[in-house]
Amino acid sequence: MLSELKRKFEEASAIYAARHAIRRDPDWYILKLQEEVGELTQAWNNATGRGRNREVPPDALQQSLADETADILGHVLLFAHHNDIDLAAAIERKWKFAPSRDDQARTDLKS
Numbered sequence: 001m002l003s004e005l006k007r008k009f010e011e012a013s014a015i016y017a018a019r020h021a022i023r024r025d026p027d028w029y030i031l032k033l034q035e036e037v038g039e040l041t042q043a044w045n046n047a048t049g050r051g052r053n054r055e056v057p058p059d060a061l062q063q064s065l066a067d068e069t070a071d072i073l074g075h076v077l078l079f080a081h082h083n084d085i086d087l088a089a090a091i092e093r094k095w096k097f098a099p100s101r102d103d104q105a106r107t108d109l110k111s
Helices: 004-021 026-047 058-082 088-097 100-110
Strands: none
Touching: 004 058, 004 088, 026 058
């Protein structure tokens, strides 16, 4: 599952970078991830009344949170792809479940 997502995000990112003449050097991946975390923080501040009141409807604030969260997921996967990180193995090691076998992991936790 994660390998397929990494591939899809890489494909989309490569197309976007080519269209906009973006050079994705090794630092770009971590810097872009950090930028996206900042954008999610800004969206959170706006959604929770900690940012400027721009009279944005609640559904637009929620959509912004969702969009920025998707950006973070994408950039985490791009970072992992670029750095040849096996996220599935890391999740199993750190979170104690196999992301491609969610049902089995839930069964194992109940045991």
